[in-house]
Amino acid sequence: MAGGGGRRQTTQSSSNTGGETKAVVVKDDSVVALDESSSQSEVDMLRGRWELASVLNFLNVFGPVVAKDLKFTPEELEMGLIEPNSSIAQLHIILLKGIPPLSKQLNGSDAWVTVLCKKIALWWPWVAEGELPLTAAKGEEISRYKELDPTCRLRILKALCEIRADQDDVISYINDALKHGTEISCFRKDKIGVDGNGTSYWYDGNAIFGYRLYREVKKIESKTKLKGKACLTPPATCLQWETIASNLEEFNKIVDELQSSKVAAEVAVGKTIANDAVPVVEKFHKASLKFPFVNLEAAS
Template sequence: IEANLGLSADEIETALITNNEDLARIHIALLKGIPPVNKKLKLNVDDGWVIATAKKLSDWWSWVAEGANPFEKNRGKEVETFKEQDPVNRLFILKALCEVRLEQNDAVCYITDEMKKGVSIGNFRKDKLGSASDGAIYWYVGDSTIGHRLYKEDVLVGFKNNWKGKDGRLTKPVTNIQWETVATNLNEFLEISVTFPAEMFFMCISLFSTDI
């Protein structure tokens, strides 16, 4: 994405909630890196970026996302469909488009070249900060531009009994992943991090304090 977008995490979250111009800017920046490029894509022009997004994802959805493609049910009504989505579904659509952008040759070559120079893979792929005693997984994302976020990932695995046949048995497990934003400022980081193991606690505070 163009570096000059300069959007903070708050602005990105607001864009997903309100479907504002910033959300269009993000999508257009991604679309410009996915050939064939529509050079006519502009802000506030008949929401053409939504139609372009739907077209890109129609070819890629099964490779980069899970579940049904929300645009498939109402072909020809992509703009209306997008406006009807809740913020979570808009996030899934944006994530899928990011995955498509990452698959393009220039992105792959850039990452490969940077790693040959000794740049850490962590610059391109987030690793988990750690796990708490209750099994929750924590992820940190942040810098001086977007701000700081600590996310909690709960992975819940459930089994259902299948009583058909002579002997009942457990069916294939159903995995449910839930995400929660647990900290957006230093006070919230301190409050949640006291429950972490010592090593994870100091890593968390160190990361958050870097740009303060």
């Protein structure tokens, strides 16, 4: 989440998503309908990454500073990461323009990918983990970017957001807001509750992007799988990130599940979501029916 400081240790993919759409590709004069399950699986994969929640939170919190003219939904962002388009390109260009020195190559062409490679190469060890998935290669990086796995493109965008957050205008924005009484929780997202199993729940969004509910599940390796000296060591713990609600119907479903639980901590989390999140999501839902969202490509 924004202001939460760069990197995280463990992630696994899992998600709960809504409706599906069918895409059509024209190739060799034939029309091929893409497999709906394949397209949805890529969305599920992205929603099972904490980096996506972090990018959305960054744009939610710092949008007025870094991308005030951009208007798009989380779903459009997901589609741009799955199949790179002008929307995702425009987002990268705007973020790159806020990181000095300003490159003359940010003119709307695909050359922004080259600028991106050069920028993140310098910062990668401080803003991300693992090997840098894309490097400058005499122009070949432009086609390679389009061939990357969507989760790799997400990791690159997450790193770019981290770099952008370290620039003077964003830092000044935070300091000024804090001086005028803004709570630190506006920049460092707090969980809204924890159930009896150590599972944390997070709620984030705004009236432009919409709202999402996340769950971070703590999983402990069973000791029965361990043998010999390994039995003397503490079992390994991993964290699994999930997007569990992205619309009013899904929010209500989660509330019903939690409030019908026999575990008091889960009931308490359900009550918090019902009281704090659902009314806001319901208001957004009603407004979106009256005023359909204008996507980024149409607005640019």
